[in-house]
Amino acid sequence: MSSIIYAMLDEFFDEKCMVDALFQIKGELKEKLPINRLKVIIQVTIELIQNIINHSNIYSDLKEGKREGYGNFLLIKNGITEYQIITSNPINKKQKEILQNRVNELKKLNKSELKTLLKERIRSRINSHQKGAGVGLIRIFISSVSDIKVDFQPIDDEVYMFSMEIIFR
Amino acid sequence: MKNIEIAGKDNSPTVVLNHTEGTIKITGESYPENTFDFYQPILAWFYKYFEVPQKITTVDLHLLYFNSSTVQVLFEIFDIFEENRDKTKIIINWYYDQEDSDWQDDFDYFAEEFELLTFNAVGEHRA
Numbered sequence: 535m536s537s538i539i540y541a542m543l544d545e546f547f548d549e550k551c552m553v554d555a556l557f558q559i560k561g562e563l564k565e566k567l568p569i570n571r572l573k574v575i576i577q578v579t580i581e582l583i584q585n586i587i588n589h590s591n592i593y594s595d596l597k598e599g600k601r602e603g604y605g606n607f608l609l610i611k612n613g614i615t616e617y618q619i620i621t622s623n624p625i626n627k628k629q630k631e632i633l634q635n636r637v638n639e640l641k642k643l644n645k646s647e648l649k650t651l652l653k654e655r656i657r658s659r660i661n662s663h664q665k666g667a668g669v670g671l672i673r674i675f676i677s678s679v680s681d682i683k684v685d686f687q688p689i690d691d692e693v694y695m696f697s698m699e700i701i702f703r
Numbered sequence: 704m705k706n707i708e709i710a711g712k713d714n715s716p717t718v719v720l721n722h723t724e725g726t727i728k729i730t731g732e733s734y735p736e737n738t739f740d741f742y743q744p745i746l747a748w749f750y751k752y753f754e755v756p757q758k759i760t761t762v763d764l765h766l767l768y769f770n771s772s773t774v775q776v777l778f779e780i781f782d783i784f785e786e787n788r789d790k791t792k793i794i795i796n797w798y799y800d801q802e803d804s805d806w807q808d809d810f811d812y813f814a815e816e817f818e819l820l821t822f823n824a825v826g827e828h829r830a
Contacts, residue, residue: 548736549714549735549736552714552734552736553713553714556713556714556768557713568802568804569800569802569803569804570803570804570805570806573767573768573803573805574805576768577768577769577770580734580768580770581770581771584734584736584770587736598737599737599740600736600737601736649812652774653816656774656775656778657778659775669771669772669774669775670770670771672771673771673774
């Protein structure tokens, strides 16, 4: 049996939405999960919602250089011990190609290799002052204890719905 | 040199930087949307502090949830500490929740990367 812990569907996400989502998720799970399991779910939620805010192809610019991005977020409890997060947001063709390559690269690596890659990417970002070198995605792969499902559903020739499904056991 | 105190919010930590006492405290959760903007004055303070540091610099880090941009900022902070380790004795206290059985993952990650620095793991009970 599955139950919804938190859902934000067909919505625009901004910083306040993320804080509210995390507050509710922590409140719901704090007494039910040991801190190490809760921490993984929270950290991954942070990365995923910030991904929607920063990289959704449908977005609005807000004050102080902030953004809101369109997407979906769903946290489900399956059975007694399993939790699942599903997120999606639209991206353009170029973003899809970059993401697909990154995901394919990350899927080949074990945890130790992912941690090494994370350090390399952080170092390259510091040295070149780049943003978005896939550091958040690597952290998600490090945090996950099972395979991560990634999908790109075409909406039209230029836009795809990027979705991720992560299971926590 | 001015001391800095930044009040914590839901997604950004309390930061207390005290030159007179040689103490640096970062406590709370860290996932502000514009993480680099948030930490920019803090990094600037570190550069200024290490021009004339105290003999002993005590760093207390209590971070539970943080985003990937914060990890990058922590790398930058520890880089600054490594570059200045000969000017002051730097003591880094890494606080963790005693109930978090995976606390050592984050601790080792930084301690191994910055092996020229000394990290102390300090367990605490968080409500």
